[in-house]
Amino acid sequence: MFLTDAPLVERRQVARDMWVLGFAAPDIAASVKAGQFVNIGMRPGPLLRRPFSVYRAGDDRIEVLLKAVGVGTAQMLAMREGDVASCLGPLGRGFDLTLSAKTVSLVSGGLGVAPMPLAARDARAAGLQVTWVHGARTADELCSETEGDEVILATDDGSAGFAGTVVAAAPDADLVLACGPNRMLAAAAQRWPQAQVAVETYMGCGTGVCLGCAVPLTRGGYDRACTEGPVYVASDVDWPALPSHLSYAVSA
Amino acid sequence: MTPDLSVEVGGLKLRGPVLAASGTFGYGTEVPLLERRALAGMVSKGIFLKPRAGTAPSRIVETPSGMLNAIGLQGPGVDALIRDYAPKWEAWDFPVLVNINGESASEYGEVAARLDGVPGVAGFEINISCPNVEQGGMYFGNDPRAAAAVTEAVRRRTKLPVWVKLTPMVSDIGVIARAVEGAGADALSAVNTFVGMSMDLHAYQPRLSFRTGGLSGPAIRPLAVHLAHQAARAVDIPVVGVGGIMRAEDALEFLVAGCRAVQVGTATFVNPNAIADVHDGIAEFMARKGFASLDELPRYLPRD
Numbered sequence A: 001m002f003l004t005d006a007p008l009v010e011r012r013q014v015a016r017d018m019w020v021l022g023f024a025a026p027d028i029a030a031s032v033k034a035g036q037f038v039n040i041g042m043r044p045g046p047l048l049r050r051p052f053s054v055y056r057a058g059d060d061r062i063e064v065l066l067k068a069v070g071v072g073t074a075q076m077l078a079m080r081e082g083d084v085a086s087c088l089g090p091l092g093r094g095f096d097l098t099l100s101a102k103t104v105s106l107v108s109g110g111l112g113v114a115p116m117p118l119a120a121r122d123a124r125a126a127g128l129q130v131t132w133v134h135g136a137r138t139a140d141e142l143c144s145e146t147e148g149d150e151v152i153l154a155t156d157d158g159s160a161g162f163a164g165t166v167v168a169a170a171p172d173a174d175l176v177l178a179c180g181p182n183r184m185l186a187a188a189a190q191r192w193p194q195a196q197v198a199v200e201t202y203m204g205c206g207t208g209v210c211l212g213c214a215v216p217l218t219r220g221g222y223d224r225a226c227t228e229g230p231v232y233v234a235s236d237v238d239w240p241a242l243p244s245h246l247s248y249a250v251s252a
Numbered sequence B: 001m002t003p004d005l006s007v008e009v010g011g012l013k014l015r016g017p018v019l020a021a022s023g024t025f026g027y028g029t030e031v032p033l034l035e036r037r038a039l040a041g042m043v044s045k046g047i048f049l050k051p052r053a054g055t056a057p058s059r060i061v062e063t064p065s066g067m068l069n070a071i072g073l074q075g076p077g078v079d080a081l082i083r084d085y086a087p088k089w090e091a092w093d094f095p096v097l098v099n100i101n102g103e104s105a106s107e108y109g110e111v112a113a114r115l116d117g118v119p120g121v122a123g124f125e126i127n128i129s130c131p132n133v134e135q136g137g138m139y140f141g142n143d144p145r146a147a148a149a150v151t152e153a154v155r156r157r158t159k160l161p162v163w164v165k166l167t168p169m170v171s172d173i174g175v176i177a178r179a180v181e182g183a184g185a186d187a188l189s190a191v192n193t194f195v196g197m198s199m200d201l202h203a204y205q206p207r208l209s210f211r212t213g214g215l216s217g218p219a220i221r222p223l224a225v226h227l228a229h230q231a232a233r234a235v236d237i238p239v240v241g242v243g244g245i246m247r248a249e250d251a252l253e254f255l256v257a258g259c260r261a262v263q264v265g266t267a268t269f270v271n272p273n274a275i276a277d278v279h280d281g282i283a284e285f286m287a288r289k290g291f292a293s294l295d296e297l298p299r300y301l302p303r304d
Ligand SMILES: Cc1cc2nc3c(=O)[nH]c(=O)nc-3n(C[C@H](O)[C@H](O)[C@H](O)COP(=O)(O)O)c2cc1C
Pocket: A204, A210, A211, A212, B021, B022, B023, B024, B044, B045, B046, B047, B069, B071, B073, B099, B127, B130, B165, B191, B192, B193, B215, B216, B217, B218, B220, B242, B243, B244, B245, B263, B264, B265, B266, B267
């Protein structure tokens, strides 16, 4: 785990209201695995750091994906090249790609696309055939950077690709990795109990100390999204007890 | 010349004035990247006799300059704490106080009795101030008789140092402070979190599933300085200031207000090295002002 003041080195738009920011953070870039996250803080800015899945990593930099949903993200989007953000990471347990498999489906809804480029990279490195199924409400909210041996797009309104949910659009595969709104992940859990899903919770510390990121488990009790997660086997999560909507009060 | 930052607080000799606050440092094994040379001591996450699952999510939400939490004292129970953590603490070069909880005075006493004499346990901080449990917690802390009864129940079962963590949710903290001093407390920690609430304008309900939560962080600092000061004026035992400390200047405010030491909580979530930064900043302040030890730092503690 590393704590570093990382200068902004890249910004590009990948969908309506969706941006990729790149930060120079060599130690994190060299060690991060797909599904892990970084906790980013701004000074001045909101009190708490915000967790972001690492979108891409390499060449001494990490990239994260964001949407302006509150003052924190708006502030990040207003950063200029060279401005620094404090990055703590890599954090959490990522996807497990060491399981024996030949094919993998990456299933992403909306901002849930965030961990998938790294997942595609690691899956290819593991010799898997990659199908990436990506969905959004409407065509211009689809991330433009999907890749893979096969790419399937889906929109709720039918304006591009399959008309319906990503879970309905996705083919079965030896491994399914999913990320998106918790509601979508609950649907994925119904279809693929063994899927590896990256959940979203509020986080206080990101490092396992505060117990604020509780994920309710089917076997009873809670564990920590930031430490035992954020990636879970879908059937291990007690979906009805996991808040499906997060609304950030001061920022997001 | 390096100033001497060591202090003695309620039966414990500490190498500095900055401790880790309960619930913000886990069991001491979780916080990464802290330069531990500066850590004077830590208070463990609150523990009950039996394991507790804690509250349903969402458990935390950020608010202006602060955060609300309702963790509900999730924990493994005393036996697991003795088995899994105390052996690690024994090897550390700073004391660990266990933050103890109960639904009745006798449960507090029982927790203390089980931990008394366990190598690695240097003392107790009685939590009569947790706002996030249905039974006990804060409800003991805002009644001087109940607060004294809990303190006595623990005092009877141990010779180790006993600190009592006070709630800010009282009309006169001095009354509670005197009551627990009279019941045998060696020191006071002031204060725990303030009860707060935040509404979700999408779901039209509280953001926290427990409805309310404890407010911490810089938002509470002036309130906490005032309460710690009032407590310090009311008693002769040392007071440890807690609430919203992010930097050395914040800690120095508590010290000048009459506290013997301080605890850093929420700041550690933001900056894992916050405790060391606060410690070093205090040392730097003392050197700059020419104070050789914390005894020389002027305190504002009028007795009336
Ligand atoms: C997530 C969280 C968990 C806490 N858990 C405990 C606890 O178990 N026992 C306790 O006495 N205080 C607990 N506290 C209160 C802190 O120890 C401290 O009194 C309070 O947060 C104010 O200090 P701060 O503003 O520096 O955080 C907790 C605070 C937070 C934020």
